[in-house]
Amino acid sequence: MIIFFQKNTAxxxxxxxxxxxxxNGAVHFKEAxxxxxxLETLDLSWNKFRTKGAIYIAExxxxxxxxxxxxxxMNGLGSEGAEAMGKALKVNRTLLQLDLSFNRIPxxxxxxxxxxxxxxxxxxxxxxxSNPIGSEGSHCILLAVEKNDSSALMYLEMFxxxxxxxxxxxxxxxxxxxxxxxxxxxxxxxxxxxDLRRAEPEDWWIRDPMTKLKRYVKENGYRLIDxxxxxxxxGNQLISKEEFTLGVKQAGIILSEEQIxxxxxxxxxxxxxxxxxxxxxxxxREYKRLRREWAxxxxxxxxxxKQATEKVESAREILQRLSVSLEGDRRTSVQAGxxxxxxxxxxxxxxxxx
Numbered sequence: 001m002i003i004f005f006q007k008n009t010a011x012x013x014x015x016x017x018x019x020x021x022x023x024n025g026a027v028h029f030k031e032a033x034x035x036x037x038x039l040e041t042l043d044l045s046w047n048k049f050r051t052k053g054a055i056y057i058a059e060x061x062x063x064x065x066x067x068x069x070x071x072x073x074m075n076g077l078g079s080e081g082a083e084a085m086g087k088a089l090k091v092n093r094t095l096l097q098l099d100l101s102f103n104r105i106p107x108x109x110x111x112x113x114x115x116x117x118x119x120x121x122x123x124x125x126x127x128x129x130s131n132p133i134g135s136e137g138s139h140c141i142l143l144a145v146e147k148n149d150s151s152a153l154m155y156l157e158m159f160x161x162x163x164x165x166x167x168x169x170x171x172x173x174x175x176x177x178x179x180x181x182x183x184x185x186x187x188x189x190x191x192x193x194x195d196l197r198r199a200e201p202e203d204w205w206i207r208d209p210m211t212k213l214k215r216y217v218k219e220n221g222y223r224l225i226d227x228x229x230x231x232x233x234x235g236n237q238l239i240s241k242e243e244f245t246l247g248v249k250q251a252g253i254i255l256s257e258e259q260i261x262x263x264x265x266x267x268x269x270x271x272x273x274x275x276x277x278x279x280x281x282x283x284x285r286e287y288k289r290l291r292r293e294w295a296x297x298x299x300x301x302x303x304x305x306k307q308a309t310e311k312v313e314s315a316r317e318i319l320q321r322l323s324v325s326l327e328g329d330r331r332t333s334v335q336a337g338x339x340x341x342x343x344x345x346x347x348x349x350x351x352x353x354x
Contacts, residue, residue: 009038011038016043016044017043017046022049023049025053032060033063039067041068041069042071050075050078051078051080053075054080055080055084059084061095062088064092068094070097073100074103077109079112081105082113086112089113089120095123096125100131102129103128106134107134110136113141114143114144118147120152123153130161134161135162138163142182146174154178155180155181163185163187164187210287212259228277230247244275248260267280269282
């Protein structure tokens with residue numbers, strides 16, 4: 001098949017997903033990609049290439065002059081595979097669409113890809129969803145797009161990846177300047193405890209009608225059973241809507257009609273139009289659970305924010321460091337090539353002399 005791939009000049013689209021080519025197969029694909037100029041679409045997703053195989057494929061892409069779309073999702077690139085892909089993006093000038101989703105690419109791997117994106121002027125769509133690149137990694141990628149005035153990128157897909165405030169601000173700015181669509185999982189610190197909490201997450205419980213009900217119980221030294229008995233005017237162990245509304249008003253609990261309706265909806269679990277004591281207890285437990293989740297979420301958010309401010313490297317610093325590192329590698333490679341050419345020339349000259 002690889003020989004056919006190498007020599008064929010008519011084949012435009014090749015779908016080879018869900019095979020087990022692995023590293024050994026990648027060696028042959030590298031050779032084929034380096035020579036074939038007719039193939040435009042190649043799907044190699046789900047082929048267990050892993051890191052070494054990804055490096056071979058990336059090296060083939062560096063030498064390829066025809067491929068337009070490559071699906072390389074679910075192959076386990078890791079950081080080294082991402083580094084190879086980043087180098088390929090620095091060189092390749094024909095690839096328009098690249099899918100690297102579900103590839104175990106960490107934050108540093110996103111940095112390597114970003115270095116390639118800084119100079120690439122042909123790639124129009126990049127999918128990198130469901131990789132553990134983190135908010136710093138996603139910020140690196142978007143920074144690279146910003147730094148590249150010649151970038152052709154119009155679509156960036158990062159589903160299941162949270163972004164930070166810096167990313168959010170940069171995204172808004174870029175969208176004003178360029179035709180760019182960015183899809184991601186939202187801000188890293190966004191929280192949503194319940195659809196019932198339409199107020200700000202910081203104070204939803206203050207406005208919750210259950211809070212006012214519990215405050216009344218506490219201030220009057222009541223238990224929930226005492227409140228239930230006060231509201232149950234006919235003593236049938238059920239509180240009707242009318243009894244509940246009357247009890248709230250007689251107790252002087254300041255609740256609007258809408259808040260009373262909301263509280264009744266939440267407490268009336270079986271939707272039979274009345275509240276029994278078990279439902280009141282269950283409503284209290286749910287309220288306490290939401291309060292606990294809110295407190296834990298607030299604490300976690302504060303800790304994450306603190307950690308974020310304590311990071312030694314920002315996304316810009318990571319990108320700058322990687323750029324310098326890869327540029328150094330490139331210069332070393334060029335110098336080695338020049339030395340090799342010089343030695344070859346000297347040997348030739350010596351041979352001619354003899």
